[in-house]
Amino acid sequence: MDFSTEITYSAEQEKFRQEVSVWLSENAQIPAEFKIPRETGDMSHELYNWVREYRKKLGAKGWLAPLWPSEYGGGGLSVDMAQVLEEELSKRKIPAIYDNRLAAPAMMVWGTEEQKQRFLPLINKGDVITWQAFTEPEVGSDAASITTSAVRDGDDFIINGTKVYIGGPFSADYIWTTAVTDQTSPRHRNLGAFYVPADLPGISFSDMELIVNVGKRFVYYDNVRVPGEYLVGGENQGWQVAQTSLEIEHGAGGSIGEGASRDGGVVAALFDYAQTAVDGAGNPLIEDPRIRDLLVEARIETHIVELIALRNYWMFNNQKRMTFHGSQNSLLRKLLAMKLGNIVLEVAGPYAMLNDSNWAPSRGVFESHQRQAITAHHPGGSSEIQKLIMARRLGLSRSKEEAAPTKVA
Ligand SMILES: Cc1cc2nc3c(=O)[nH]c(=O)nc-3n(C[C@H](O)[C@H](O)[C@H](O)COP(=O)(O)OP(=O)(O)OC[C@H]3O[C@@H](n4cnc5c(N)ncnc54)[C@H](O)[C@@H]3O)c2cc1C
Structure with missing residues (x-):
């Protein structure tokens, strides 16, 4: 049996890697004078504009959606080539534009051909930013159980309601939203999903103050007239449509490379810290067997999440049947964030809580991670909800369910 773990690449893949690497060297270098903030909501205007332009350039090459058909703004690449691209991209620490593509997979499954032709190239080429707005104050x-309503008025819908925890640092061009279209039908058969232009009259926003600044907002709909052309899927099919977005948000599509665990660089910072800091008696932390065990644990746990994300990438893109896999990815990522938070505390002690320029290890990565580990439990559904979904799909629950439909090509 061959236990070698070395991945080998074809000559064609290596040639493409070279092309990607050269392009990224020319286009993905954030100017040295730009400060990269620990939290994306603290991004400067210069960096904001730079990231927006970079993403558009990436989109113009089809590299924001490498596996998607070119007619919908994708790169039309094979999985082998997309893998190489993802690996190279993951090596560059470019701030992501979170959330901006979650409407696309749902539109691909549920949209009309006209909607796909009109909206998918905009999304996949990075020309528009979309916020996903499902959560409400209650x-x-x-x-x-949402209460935001969409009442039909001729060919239009009039939307009223409030959404919370929405968006990110980048302003929205569209809002991907759910609303009750039928007040009389039972749950799961009473919602619509809308791709709403964010500048329609009656839409307003306000900032949220969370323990991490990732630019979250309230979105208010006050008698917003939305033409029927922005309804995606059937009038009462919004629950099913939203499930496709959530399937992808959980991680059914997987990912490749260093960013898969979304650890924000905390594991690398732990290794650096243990190699440079000393304990009260002046002994290097790295010589303490307990610290070494913790570092190994951090690396193993992170690697498990990376492998799960890689497995999903492979399954998804080879059209394997997926059930619990997306939620497993999400659950392990959320649990990892907490585990790393505990490890950081054990390794750095009270220094893990500092973010000042004199005393904070690794420029405040540890302190920021402590806060992010808590909020990371919620986006796309909490860890308890991921367990619930897994149980239903593994046949361990009274109710059974299948994964929502997804497709790329
Ligand atoms: C940083 C951040 C980003 C977000 N981004 C977005 C976004 O872009 N768009 C968007 O629409 N929403 C977003 N959300 C909202 C997120 O989806 C919700 O926070 C999440 O669905 C949980 O809802 P809740 O906060 O109302 O908690 P609740 O639903 O009130 O849950 C509270 C607690 O009860 C537990 N719980 C609830 N129901 C069950 C159950 N049946 N069984 C066991 N335990 C249960 C939960 O696990 C949780 O611990 C974001 C949230 C955060 C924190």
Whole structure:
């Protein structure tokens, strides 16, 4: 049996890697004078504009959606080539534009051909930013219980309601939103999903103050007239449509490379810290067997998440049947964030809580991670909800369910 773990690449892949690497060297260098903030909500205007332009350039090459058909703004690449691209991209620490493509997979499955032709190239080429707006002030985990309403008026819908925890640092061009279209039908058969232009009259926003600044907002809909052309899927099919977005948000599509665990560089910072800091008696931390065990644990746990993300990437893109896999990816990522938070505390002690320029290890990565580990439990559904989904799909729950439909090509 061959236990070698070395991945080998074809000559064609290596040639493409070279092309990608050269392009990224020319286009993906953030100017040295730009400060990279620990939290994306603290991004400067210069960096904001730079990231927007970079993403558009990437999109113009089809590299924001490498596996998607070129007619919908994708790169039309094979999985082998996309893998190389993802590996190279993951090596560059470019701030992501979170959330901006979650409407696309749902539109691909549920949209009309006209909607796909009109909206998918905009999304996949990075020409527009989309916020996903499902959560409401009184409704999070139980996303079917929303009260935002969409009342039909001729060919239009009039939307009223409030959404919370929405968006990110980049301003929205469209809002991907759920609303009750039918006040009389039962749960799961009473919602619509809308791709709403963010500048329609009656839409307003306000900032949220969370323990991490990732630019989250309230979104208010006040008698917003939305033409029917922005309804995606059937008038009462919004629950099913939203499930496709959530499937991808959980991680069914997987990912490749260094960013898969979304550890924000905390594991690398732990290794650096242990190699440079000393304990109270002046002994290097790295010589303490307990610290060494913790570092190994951090690396193993991170690697498990990376492998799960890689497995999903392979399954998804080879059209394997997926059930619990997306939620498993999400759950392990969320648990990892907490585990790393505990490891950081054990390794750095009270220094883990500092973010000042004199005393904070690794420029405040540890302190920021402590806060992010808590909020990371919620986006796309909390860890308890991921367990619930897994149980239903593994046949361990009273109710059974299948994964929502997804497709790229
Ligand atoms: C940083 C951040 C980013 C976010 N981004 C977005 C976004 O872009 N768009 C968007 O629409 N939403 C977003 N959200 C909202 C997120 O989806 C919700 O926070 C999440 O669905 C949980 O809802 P809730 O906060 O109302 O908690 P609740 O639903 O009130 O849950 C509270 C607690 O009860 C537990 N719980 C709830 N139901 C069950 C159950 N049936 N069984 C066991 N335990 C349960 C939960 O696990 C949680 O611990 C974001 C949230 C955060 C924190």
